[in-house]
Amino acid sequence: MPTSLKKVFIITDFGYKDYYVAAMKSVILDLYPYNITFIDVTHEVEPGDILDASFIAWQLSLLNIYNSGVLVVVDPGVGSQRDAILIECEKNNVLVGPDNGVLYPLASTLGIKKIYYIDYTNQKYFVNVSQTFHGRDVFARALGLYFGGDREFLKEKENIVDNDIFIYSYGRDRIVFKVLHIDRFGNVITNIPCYEEIPNKINLWAKGKVFLLSKVNTFSELKRDELGLLCGSSGFYEIVSYLKPASEVIKLRSGDTAMIILSS
Amino acid sequence: MPTSLKKVFIITDFGYKDYYVAAMKSVILDLYPYNITFIDVTHEVEPGDILDASFIAWQLSLLNIYNSGVLVVVDPGVGSQRDAILIECEKNNVLVGPDNGVLYPLASTLGIKKIYYIDYTNQKYFVNVSQTFHGRDVFARALGLYFGGDREFLKEKENIVDNDIFIYSYGRDRIVFKVLHIDRFGNVITNIPCYEEIPNKINLWAKGKVFLLSKVNTFSELKRDELGLLCGSSGFYEIVSYLKPASEVIKLRSGDTAMIILSS
Amino acid sequence: MPTSLKKVFIITDFGYKDYYVAAMKSVILDLYPYNITFIDVTHEVEPGDILDASFIAWQLSLLNIYNSGVLVVVDPGVGSQRDAILIECEKNNVLVGPDNGVLYPLASTLGIKKIYYIDYTNQKYFVNVSQTFHGRDVFARALGLYFGGDREFLKEKENIVDNDIFIYSYGRDRIVFKVLHIDRFGNVITNIPCYEEIPNKINLWAKGKVFLLSKVNTFSELKRDELGLLCGSSGFYEIVSYLKPASEVIKLRSGDTAMIILSS
Incomplete structure (x- = not known):
């Protein structure tokens, strides 16, 4: 049993009236039933507002985060062709979310070590993936598997979708x-x-x-x-x-x- | 000290502006001051909406839950004659709430092992029970006591109030x-x-x-x-x-x- | 590594759409990376409503709290001359917040042992303190440092701002x-x-x-x-x-x- 505390920061546009966030936490704890502190950053991002979510995610770089997972699920293109990605950053931080720009400001500020796309067609790790709730079926699952040491479903990738919110x-x-x-x-x-x-x-x-x-x-x-x-x-x-x-x-x-x- | 992690899922219509949910968590941790991860499913059920709450609770059956407590407090009849119940389900899950149908869909899907009503007239375990906040004084208390191994206040019961939300x-x-x-x-x-x-x-x-x-x-x-x-x-x-x-x-x-x- | 579970109750007017509460939790865990259960009491206090926040904080005295931190950040005077305080109360409870009356009802009900102001001009412990977010830079930091055993930044103080909400x-x-x-x-x-x-x-x-x-x-x-x-x-x-x-x-x-x- 791992002893070091892991923090998982979660940002979504799921709101507070549904079981969606609970589902993600439950999936992570299933795959990694150890010492995790979930920190709900916000779930009140306006539906589909990638800019806003990417800024809130970036604000985490103002804190001294390390050994953390960051799950950002603002994903208006869910079920379409966009990639699902996992980014290893400096200080043992790992970021998971859709490749739509939402992770870009935080990842580039923390320092990107490696980018992967999540191969959720891999039936060994992903089954019954829904078309509409990748938060539960892909992103939370990938983070839990990653914490548990699985890497087989991760495929290296060169770039992520850019989203430079700091240009003035x-x-x-x-x-x-x-x-x-x-x-x-x-x-x-x-x-x-x-x-x-x-x-x-x-x-x-x-x-x-x-x-x-x-x-x-x-x-x-x-x-x-x-x-x-x-x-x-x-x-x-x-x-x-x-x-x-x-x-x-x-x-x-x-x-x-x-x-x-x-x-x- | 128990080492296995317990998850406690909480669903209420208490909203987010009061201390009510915090009170329930505090009572549980008092009685079982060990490794619990609270997962707030939602507290934004419309006041008294039993159907809605029972569906959200049922959605937990879509997850792989085990070794969990599920606390559902949507209780428009608080203080009246309805029973307070605790249901032991398959995979070491225990459900607590009012017997108004709110637990029925989840319990029957998980698989009911035993139904109890909570005898909160038992002065050894329940004191100063309020008329209006059984979430704190009965339900959270019962779950904390149960986690701690107490069973004396539980009385077997044959049936629970039916609530078949899946008929079309x-x-x-x-x-x-x-x-x-x-x-x-x-x-x-x-x-x-x-x-x-x-x-x-x-x-x-x-x-x-x-x-x-x-x-x-x-x-x-x-x-x-x-x-x-x-x-x-x-x-x-x-x-x-x-x-x-x-x-x-x-x-x-x-x-x-x-x-x-x-x-x- | 300390083994006893600590509870940290948090009350703010920060709402649920920002990273502000997450920032406070992250700062505390940085300074005290052990077994903490955060209990969000509410973050929906109306902006600046000290009376309301002080009553909600007081409600915690209805619970059997001990060995807990209570962080109350409703602070319309942030950046002005009001003190930042830390109060040691009976049963190993410690309260942190601005000295604007918001802690008074809870502290006086729990029983005050010692009052300190937080000397956040002490550069050894506090750096880059913002003018507008003492929740992150002063209050959470002070609580995390206190949990970790640091006391040097605390200066004794005789009184706190009174706020008698119970007069009728x-x-x-x-x-x-x-x-x-x-x-x-x-x-x-x-x-x-x-x-x-x-x-x-x-x-x-x-x-x-x-x-x-x-x-x-x-x-x-x-x-x-x-x-x-x-x-x-x-x-x-x-x-x-x-x-x-x-x-x-x-x-x-x-x-x-x-x-x-x-x-x-």
């Missing part, structure tokens, strides 16, 4: 950026890293409207109805307001493009 | 079925098993309206706004659409009856 | 009380303890409207559309209705003040 453009008079995520508090997480210098008062152009933002260090510096720009805990600028969701005011969503106007 | 009628020109569950994606899970043959194009009659369904193998075969019928991962036909909740179009809910028209 | 007034002809919490079922949990005697039929005055309440023992004694008052499982009177949220009828929210009229 810092021009002479504007920064064109992408919204990575709207968090629970309505904070709008941009893909502009905090090391970029931004003036203290700037205009945000979002969906045809312009908003004034003040740079602040923390939420409580803001007055009611004031919008702020702060360096968030993930290392990117976030558009925020105080005790009120900024996203409701500026109507941006994950994946949207917007601009910060630098010149006055 | 396949007639000459129509299939009359019941909706078992609406999942997070708005897929409408019927109680028609996939082994029933159904033509490729059929009409669905639901609440006075008629919809055309195309049989498909996976979501991505569907065009936008098209409705499909596919064999879902639980072994039943599901009414689906692509990247959009079918349930919002056809307005069916868990427990509703509807018809598939076979003749054209 | 029982007058000659009325009881003026506070709403502690609205639960998932719409039950309105008051702060009137069940040992107070209340007549069988009383009037509730809430936000300018008057409602008739009947005292009952359990939900099923109520008729449709009837409002009841019962002794809830937390030891306080709750305003309830049957299979319907009472809170939607009487429009009370956590923190509201209302009155029970005793004279007719």
Whole structure:
């Protein structure tokens, strides 16, 4: 019996009203009935929102993860031709999910050691694979088998689908950026890293409207109805307001493009 | 100290904003402070929806469960005369919940070995039992005591309340079925098993309206706004659409009856 | 390697769509990679609702908790001058959170042994502390370090911010009380303890409207559309209705003040 604790982080768009996540955990524990701590990151990714899920998965790289499994099942192409993949990364981390870009930001940040596709036509390891629930029948199964030492169903693969969510453009008079995520508090997480210098008062152009933002260090510096720009805990600028969701005011969503106007 | 890992699956209508589920877990760990992995299946069953909860519980039989506890607390009759029961099933599984039908589909599929009612008037094991929270005071307590080896509070019982959610009628020109569950994606899970043959194009009659369904193998075969019928991962036909909740179009809910028209 | 199981109860207003809770768990396991069972009490506290969170945390005192960590992160003042605290309580329980009153009811009920503030300017233990996510960078870290035996970053402190949520007034002809919490079922949990005697039929005055309440023992004694008052499982009177949220009828929210009229 292995003694070291394994962590398994799980990200899906399965929500909280179904048995789907429980099914995946049960399959993993069947194949590896030892010391696993499951950490549900979120199951509330909007159905099929690959960008959002890939950012949330990437946030795990902000933690000191090692010896962990990461299972990301946001898979609008389930049952079609996309590959199912398993990626070995540095520090003994292993990532499993569909090859649709959802694993790319995390894998490339952790450092990719080897990429495999999961041969789920291999009847020795995979039987009765459904067309619609690869989370249970392919991904969780592959992770459990992998933990147990099986490798036979893994076939090396050169590349994975790219998904560069961190591209923004810092021009002479504007920064064109992408919204990575709207968090629970309505904070709008941009893909502009905090090391970029931004003036203290700037205009945000979002969906045809312009908003004034003040740079602040923390939420409580803001007055009611004031919008702020702060360096968030993930290392990117976030558009925020105080005790009120900024996203409701500026109507941006994950994946949207917007601009910060630098010149006055 | 027992070394084998125990899994405890929990299904309730308690939601996620209260301490109720935490209370049950804490009570179990008090009485059996060993190696338990809690698997929250869902706590978002609609308040009092026994049919829905019994189907979700039944889905656990699709997994290879053994050596597990299953706690199902959807209990609109709490505090009234209904029994609290514990069922020993095959493969060392034990089910606990109210005797209102919620455990019936899972228990009968796993295979019932013995049925008990929980004598929670036994002051040696049960004190200060509330009128409204048997999840904490009766069910979790009974499971923890059972894991710890206590049996004295269990009294044999012959039958449990029946709840046959799988009855449908396949007639000459129509299939009359019941909706078992609406999942997070708005897929409408019927109680028609996939082994029933159904033509490729059929009409669905639901609440006075008629919809055309195309049989498909996976979501991505569907065009936008098209409705499909596919064999879902639980072994039943599901009414689906692509990247959009079918349930919002056809307005069916868990427990509703509807018809598939076979003749054209 | 320590062998005794530790429970860590977590209460936040972080919701379920972000990686924030996972980040805290990961940090704790990094610093104390042993046998921890995380029990998510709730993450659906309304953003910044200290009263509600403090009541939910207090409910843990209804359980037999010992050898546990309790992490409560509802922290609208994050990044401002409020202290971060760690409280040692009776039965080997340790509470961690912001010093804004959120820990007060639980700590004072369990029995306070020692109060510390967390010196997160100590660079030996705390690096790169963000302005906005002390859950990850201060509170989880402090708990993990504490479990691992580190104490150097803890500085004794005399008092914590008071938050007496249990004050009500029982007058000659009325009881003026506070709403502690609205639960998932719409039950309105008051702060009137069940040992107070209340007549069988009383009037509730809430936000300018008057409602008739009947005292009952359990939900099923109520008729449709009837409002009841019962002794809830937390030891306080709750305003309830049957299979319907009472809170939607009487429009009370956590923190509201209302009155029970005793004279007719």
